[in-house]
Amino acid sequence: VDLPSPIDSQIVIETYTDSTGTECQKRYRKGNFLGKGGFAKCYELTDLESNIKYAAKWITKASLSKPRAKQKLKSEIQIHRSLEHQHVVKFHHHFEDKYNIYILLEICKNKSLNDLVKRRKRLKEVEAKCYIAQIISGMKYMNNRNVIHRDLKLGNLFLNEKMEVKIGDFGLAAKVVFDGEKKRTICGTPNYIAPEVLSSRVGHSYEVDLWSLGVITFTMLFGRPPFETRDVKLTYRKIKSNNYSFPSHVIVSDESKDFIKSLLKTDPKSRLGLDKIMDHEFLQNYPELLPASTLSCPPSRS
């Protein structure tokens, strides 16, 4: 096997100065394209010294011409690098060269929950319970760190080799500086956006992530988001009028429907809070982890 020559675009070089002030270089090999999101493209990047593989988000400096985009990236890095939890994607480090900014993140070999739901059409309740419990664990940690994610969705929830869920993509996250502070910028992904973000009269806070959790649970169990339509404006109208229903052809227990209803409340304050959520009927017994076989077929009804 002939290793790519250093000038080959497959090699990324990080130059840095070590503690003695000496200029050093780390070399990485660019691997498979993993996907893209926003301004970023994601590639596998292997540290040639340690052979550790990362999911590296590449953002071209050219795409950061607007100060808004630059500020958003700065905030993503600042918030994500400050977090360390079993159910939050690990932020390893970031660096830049002449053309790009590279963010090296924990690679999750089993891709995102969005890929899983698309592939399986919809998940069994035992699977939803297992994944939702892990997401709540990560949400509680973020809440303790005064961080609102604001873009929780299946595509930002990754599965590592052990089938653990990792919350990723803090591009829309915000730090709540003081209690009661309200955020105003409209952001999120249409299907998952909370009504108060759309009305933007009173501003929004932590509760927007609880709404998204309700949308995530519905989408796992029914195979599509509750307010999805062909037209984003119609989706926003359905969200604001809380207009959704459970497809009757899918058999889902009452506790699952009740769990979803307790989160998809228009009034943010009446949503089931993180302090009580683990006591809900829906989360009374579930497996710690699911076998990788469930990536392609439902768990047996054992």
Ligand SMILES: COc1cc(C(=O)NC2CCN(C)CC2)ccc1Nc1cc2c(cn1)c(C)nn2-c1cc(Cl)cc(CCC(N)=O)c1
């Ligand atoms: C081996 O690990 C992966 C493989 C794949 C994969 O096979 N993607 C293929 C790419 C080619 N197309 C045609 C099919 C899917 C996808 C994701 C992987 N892992 C993987 C991907 C990861 C992360 C961790 N781990 C993190 C963190 N951020 N991102 C990240 C970042 C961006 Cl900007 C975009 C995407 C893709 C869209 C999405 N939300 O999944 C992902």
